[in-house]
Amino acid sequence: MNTHPRHLAIIMDGNGRWAKKRLMPRTIGHARGAANVRHIVKAAHAMGLRYLTLFAFSSENWRRPPEEVSALMGLFLQYLESEVAELKAAGIRLRVIGDRSAFAPMLQSRIDQAEQETAENTGLNLTIAANYGGQWDVLSAVRAWQAAHPDRTLQDLDAQALAMHLSTADLPDPELLVRTGGESRISNFLLWQTAYTELYFTDLHWPDFDAAALGKALSWYAQRVRRFGRTDEQVLNPTPDGHYPLPELVIKKDLKIG
Numbered sequence: 712m713n714t715h716p717r718h719l720a721i722i723m724d725g726n727g728r729w730a731k732k733r734l735m736p737r738t739i740g741h742a743r744g745a746a747n748v749r750h751i752v753k754a755a756h757a758m759g760l761r762y763l764t765l766f767a768f769s770s771e772n773w774r775r776p777p778e779e780v781s782a783l784m785g786l787f788l789q790y791l792e793s794e795v796a797e798l799k800a801a802g803i804r805l806r807v808i809g810d811r812s813a814f815a816p817m818l819q820s821r822i823d824q825a826e827q828e829t830a831e832n833t834g835l836n837l838t839i840a841a842n843y844g845g846q847w848d849v850l851s852a853v854r855a856w857q858a859a860h861p862d863r864t865l866q867d868l869d870a871q872a873l874a875m876h877l878s879t880a881d882l883p884d885p886e887l888l889v890r891t892g893g894e895s896r897i898s899n900f901l902l903w904q905t906a907y908t909e910l911y912f913t914d915l916h917w918p919d920f921d922a923a924a925l926g927k928a929l930s931w932y933a934q935r936v937r938r939f940g941r942t943d944e945q946v947l948n949p950t951p952d953g954h955y956p957l958p959e960l961v962i963k964k965d966l967k968i969g
């Protein structure tokens with residue numbers, strides 16, 4: 712039986728279909744989805760989760776109709792404007808991962824400001840993935856490593872060094888990934904970081920995914936046997952010195968486990 716995951720990641724999918732089912736425009740679904748972010752952040756904080764990472768906009772979502780993209784950008788800006796004071800007061804630290812250089816300067820500066828205003832908070836670590844792609848993250852990490860070590864060759868790059876240059880270098884890998892909306896795929900989310908993550912798929916559309924649904928996902932996670940390549944017997948019979956045979960810890964940049 713596992714305890715709560717330290718890090719929960721969510722692919723918030725199904726806003727469009729939520730709206731379509733109700734004969735409403737997709738943007739209404741996104742607005743309801745944004746409102747649900749508020750509820751789930753609160754619920755995760757109340758449940759004592761340490762890290763929550765939400766996939767809000769993928770590097771492929773630019774392919775959507777321009778009106779939908781601009782509605783999503785507007786909602787992101789609105790979220791930052793309306794929520795940061797409350798996040799700050801609640802002790803929640805907000806970070807954004809993804810290539811923010813593609814965003815309007817106004818949105819970029821609001822993101823910087825939100826990160827700065829909550830940087831000292833030590834409660835829940837909320838990370839929003841926006842214009843994020845797992846392939847972009849891995850490629851950027853390789854490039855950043857090479858830039859930091861111009862005198863070394865890629866033969867010297869190992870998994871730990873690469874992980875230290877990912878956009879998630881300050882976060883532990885997620886133990887649980889939830890995807891709402893009924894699809895069973897990763898859609899270019901945290902590719903490297905989910906190597907051993909438990910994957911939970913639910914048919915609920917994101918605006919319908921409430922605290923009770925979150926509780927159900929966490930109970931499902933609690934039942935998983937995490938083997939990390941070992942056998943059941945190894946996992947169920949800890950070594951004589953009482954150590955549960957956990958995988959080698961990847962030591963990451965500034966990782967504070969609270």
Ligand code: IPE
Pocket residue numbers: 723724725726727728729767768769772783892
């Ligand atoms: C998720 O909902 C939100 C984003 C990808 C930005 P969708 O908009 O993908 O909803 P569906 O999948 O079309 O129902």
Ligand code: IPE
Pocket residue numbers: 722723724725766767768769772894896898
């Ligand atoms: C994944 O949803 C991205 C986000 C939830 C932000 P999509 O709706 O973009 O995924 P696909 O296109 O169905 O794989």
Ligand code: MG
Pocket residue numbers: 724725726892
């Ligand atoms: Mg979708």
